[in-house]
Amino acid sequence: MPALSLVVLVAQLAVSSPGDSTPEVSRSGAPVPISRFALPPIPRDSVVEYSAAYYRRLDIHRYGSYAMLPLFAFQYWAGSQLLDKSSDASDVVKTGHAVAATGVAAIFTVNTVTGVWNLVEGWNDPNERTRKRVHALLMLAADAGFVATGLLANEAEGSASARNRHRNVAVGSIGLATAGWLTMLDLFR
Secondary structure, three states: OOOHHHHHHHHHHHOOOOOOOOOOOOOOEEEOOOOOOOOOOHHHHOOOOOOOHHHHHHHHHHHHHHHHHHHHHHHHHHHHHHHHHHOOOOOOHHHHHHHHHHHHHHHHHHHHHHHHHHHOOOOOOOOOHHHHHHHHHHHHHHHHHHHHHHHHHHHHHOHHHHHHHHHHHHHHHHHHHHHHHHHHHHHOO
């Protein structure tokens, strides 16, 4: 019988991975036989379960991101009109630029809240961790740039150098946000 226990122990060692602890032992002291077809246990910390709210926030986040690029295009066009024509620009351009700026601020507020909330909930998820964190950093940097752009808006009405600074910060923020948006495309998976 001891020879059989030794065979079972050797078989257990052969199918266990190098990081496994010693084989389980029964109350009698004999090794517990394991199936050679048994799968290794899945570590509990690598399984991340998301809430239903996570997926709801993700949907809101995605829909907001679809509106982002058209708003950027309009803002760039309207801002260019304002730079070229200054006070001679049409009321549609002036009002449209202000309304679209409010739209960008609203979308970025909603997407920052939903994105950071989901980032926190999924922080331990190893799947696409780097891509999600790069996306978050780019978008948070764009957030800061858009806040700066808004703060520079009042000065932009009075001086050409302030207008250029306003435009440069806005275009840089648009570039960061677009790069962040691109990182989440399936193309980069």
